[in-house]
Amino acid sequence: MPPKKKFAQRKLNVFYLGKVAWNFAHALLWSEQKFTDEEISKAKEHLITHFRESTHRRKALIAFCERIILTKNYLASKEQSVLPSPAIWLNPKYHQGFPETKGWLQAVEETRKNVPGHLKHYTVLANHYYLYCLHPSKGILQQCHDKLVDMNAKSLLQSFYTTIYHFNYINQ
Numbered sequence: 001m002p003p004k005k006k007f008a009q010r011k012l013n014v015f016y017l018g019k020v021a022w023n024f025a026h027a028l029l030w031s032e033q034k035f036t037d038e039e040i041s042k043a044k045e046h047l048i049t050h051f052r053e054s055t056h057r058r059k060a061l062i063a064f065c066e067r068i069i070l071t072k073n074y075l076a077s078k079e080q081s082v083l084p085s086p087a088i089w090l091n092p093k094y095h096q097g098f099p100e101t102k103g104w105l106q107a108v109e110e111t112r113k114n115v116p117g118h119l120k121h122y123t124v125l126a127n128h129y130y131l132y133c134l135h136p137s138k139g140i141l142q143q144c145h146d147k148l149v150d151m152n153a154k155s156l157l158q159s160f161y162t163t164i165y166h167f168n169y170i171n172q
Contacts, residue, residue, distance in 0.1 A: 012057045018048035020133045020167065021064050025090070027166035028072045028159060029083055043086035050092070058130060065126030067101035069159065070108070121153035125160050132164060 022044050035043075047064075054060035075081040083089050089097035111118045128144035141164065148156050 014048045014051040014057075016133075017051040017057055017061055018044045020129075021047045021051070021061060022086075023166050023170065024065055024129060024163050025068050025086065027163045027170070028068050029075070029089075030086060031162065031166070035086065039085055039087045043090050046087070046090040046092060046098075050090075061130050061133075062123065062126040063105060065129055066108070066122045067098065067105050069122045069125065069156075070104045071098075071101055072159070074104075121148055121151045121156055124148060124151065124153075125156050128160065129163055129167075133167065136168070 022040065025043075050064070051057055051060055071083075075083070084094070084097065088094055091097060092099055108119050108122075112120070124144065124147050128140055128147075132140045132144075144160055145157060148154065148160070
C-alpha cells in the first residue's frame with residue numbers, strides 16, 4: 001500500500017476530482033435523470049477545468065460541494081425549478097448556473113465572520129465527502145453522522161448518504 005500522502009496526492013489529480021465532483025452534483029441535483037456519455041463527459045470537462053484553475057484542490061472540492069448543497073436547497077425552496085443539463089449548468093460561461101453559486105458561498109462566508117458556525121454543517125458534509133473519496137471507510141461515515149447529529153443537522157444526513165451511495169455504486 002502506498003504511503004498516505006502519495007495516495008492522497010494521486011487522488012487529488014484533476015481527473016479524479018472531476019469524477020467525484022460530478023458524482024456529488026449528479027447525486028444531489030440530477031439523481032433521477034440519465035445522461036448520455038457525451039453529456040457526462042462535457043460536464044466532467046467543465047469540472048476538470050474548474051479544478052485545474054484552482055490553487056488549492058482540497059478547498060476547491062469542499063467549496064464545490066457546499067455550492068451544490070446551496071443549489072439543492074435553493075431548488076427545494078422554489079415551487080418549480082429545473083436545472084439545465086449538467087453540461088450547460090456547469091459551464092463556466094453559463095452565468096445563471098454553477099458560476100452564480102460562487103456569490104452564494106461568498107455570502108455564506110461573509111455571514112460566518114459575524115455568526116460563527118453559520119451553515120457549518122454544509123462544510124462538515126463536504127469535508128467528509130472529500131475524506132471518504134480519499135479513503136472510503138465506515139469510520140468516516142460514522143464520524144459525519146455523529147457530527148451532523150450533534151449539530152442538529154439530521155436533514156443533511158440523507159444528502160450525505162445519497163452522495164456516498166452514488167460514489168460507491170453509481171460512480172460514473
